[in-house]
Structure formats: structure tokens, C-alpha cells
Amino acid sequence: MHLEQSKIPVIGEKPMNIDPYRSLKVETIRKDFPIFEAHDNPPLIYLDSAASSLTPLCVIDAMDKYYLNYRSNIHRGIYQISEEATAQYEEARKKVARFINSRRSSQIIFTRNTTESINLVAYSWGDANIREGDEILVTVMEHHSNLVPWQLLAQRTGAKLRFIEVTDDGVLQLEDLDGLLTERTKLVAITHVSNVLGTINPVQSITTAAHQVNAKVIIDAAQSVPHFPIDVQQIDCDFLAFSGHKMCGPTGVGILYGKRDLLEQMPPFLGGGSMIRSVERERSTYAELPAKFEAGTPGIAEAIGLGAAVDYLTDIGLDAIQAHEQEILEYAYQILSEIDGITLYGPKPRQRAGALTFNLSGIHPHDLAGVLDGEGVAVRAGHHCAQPLMQRYGVIATARASFYLYNKLEEVDRLYDGLLKAQKLFTRRRR
């Protein structure tokens, strides 16, 4: 099976639904984010949502309400406020399930973040299913969260990692997939959207190809779920992991979606309270899903806050958010590519989401980020937890601007001005 990049539909393999009449009312949206009011001189230009998004007031309110009105533990108390906390926590799970079209809410496991979700699969499913000589297929563009757990699994079991390479243009070299997927491949671990290049990978087609050799598929959706509609049943992936803090939710809550039969067969990841059915001196039996994978007291306020974030994004509409970000990305790509000495990494805007990564000749990205910070523009500089990708492009670090629903085109102009200022400053210093 060959996948040609040119045949890959853009954005999550659904046609993009850009409707100009649904364009976002950004000024109204910005009023939902109190942090903008706290930094009005100079105004905060936040271009680092790929690291962590900002939090709208409704999410803060939902968490406050828990602490102020019904703060208590869940699933245990036979009294009113605990029942309220349990109901709100479980309601958040249902909201997340609907958000990604999971068949059942019991297939949604709350974790701390994407990293923990992926580690859960690596230790639980991985240790039970991966043997010496098996192969785990990953890509060169993975975040360390979707690479190091597989390296550790390979070291524990004697399995081998294989890599889908990345082209100079920042897309996966999918013509190699035929040769890489064999009966030895037991798992394909792939990011939906690269946190560095913004590349949107055709995860549905890759999943179909992986299933043809009976490999399971885990998708790192940390950079896709916040930005465009995801349907896990349509993709047919076996696992999908993402983080609350990149989608207007609080830090400290992540999600693992899994197919029910797999989750049911998997042994627990962490042992302790809440995940058991009964405990004897030498052995225990375990609770049904999802409790089996939620040992100990979870981030209750965090899950409730995430539920509010899901409501918030759903009300605005993921299609509208996606269209808005595309507009900003296209504008940013166009004006930044006019700067002398700039290298933009990754594909053209229509094949990407969220992030724009670049280097300016002769200026270290940390210095660039420092100058931009002086202008009130927050961007990320570094290896972005993707060192193999940096090595692929022969760089140690890059600068990255990433966009979300609250960003404005004028902010891209400020980024552009800041880059020119940095260029002037550093050229003068070198003279």
C-alpha cells in the first residue's frame, strides 16, 4: 500500500471547512481570557499555545466552584458534596468522550498528561504484548513523550525501533511505509501533528495500513485535539493520547482513549486505591474500566476544568477555530518568508496546524526569543523535545510561534517587527 503525500487530504483527513461567515470574533474571545487584562502594557502577545494554551474564565470558574462549593473526594463519600464531585468528574469524562466521538465514556482514562497516557500504554499493553524481535514503528518527528517510552519498552523487551523518515519539506516519507510495516511490526506510535513542524500526518491511512499487518496504533494527539475535530472511531486508532493544558484546560489532566477490548485485556499500570474490586493479603482483583487505570485520588478539579474547556471549545466550534488558525498561519507564513535569512521549517500552511518554526541566520533562537520577549511577544525557543528532528535538520534549536483561537493577525505583525528588530540588533553587534 502506498500513500502519496499529494493525495493526502489536508487537516485530519477531512476536507477543511472554512466558512468565512463563521470566522471567529476574536476580540470577544479575548475577553474570556483574563490574562490579557493582566498584561495590557505592553499587551501580551502569546504565541506559545503549542506548549500550553491560555485558560478561559469559564474553566477557572468551574474549578473554583468545585473548591468553593463541593470540594471532596470522589467515588467514596456517601454524602451530598462527594456525590456532586463524583457526578461532575464523570460528566467531564462524558464530555471528553463526545468530543472525540469515543463510543463509550469508559474508554476515556484520565491521566496527568499526554506523557503519562503514552507511558500507561507502554508499560501496560507494551510489557504484556511486546517480545524480543518485535518492531515498534515511530517517526523522526516524534515529541520525546512518544519516543522515550518506546525506547524504554524496547530496552526492557529486546524489541527494535524503526523510523519513518521526514523529508526536507517536513512531511513523512510515506513511500517507505510498505517496507517498514511487516509481520514483525506490533505497534505504530505516531504523532497526529508535529509540535515543531506543524505537519498534519494522515493518521487514518497509516492506521489502516498498520492494521493490515495486525499492528496496533497509538496516536499522540497533543497537538491535534485542541485544533480540529477528531473522530477516534473514524480514524480507528487503538489508542489516542492528549493533554488538557493545550486545549484551554488546566494543567495536570491528560487523556488516554483506548479500544475497549484492549483496555479490558491490559493489566493495571499503577496499583492502589480506587482501581481494585477486592484485595486480599497476597493478591487483588481489579475494578472495571475506567477505574482500573485511575489509581489513587485523581485531579478532580482538573478533570472538571477540562470538561468546561471542552464545552468552551465546542460552543465556539472546532471548525471555526481551525479556519481561524489557518488564516493566521497563512498570513504568518507569507510575511515571515519575506524576511532575509529566515529558514521556515515544515510544509506549506494547508498541510499544517498550529505551529510555525523558524531560524534567523546568525542569531541563536534563544537570543531571538529574548528580543521578542522585550517586545511583549512570547515564543518558544529550543529543541522542543524533538531532538531527533533537530538532528535531521542539522540544527540544535529553532524558534517556534504557535497560534490559537485568541490570536490576531496584528500579533503576527508584531512578531514580524520583532524579528526585524532582532536582525538589526545582531547585525549591528557583529559589525
Ligand code: PLP
Ligand atoms: N506530544 C506532543 C506532540 C507535544 O507537543 C507535547 C507537549 O508539548 C507532548 C506530547 C507532551 O505533552 P505533556 O507535556 O502534556 O505530557
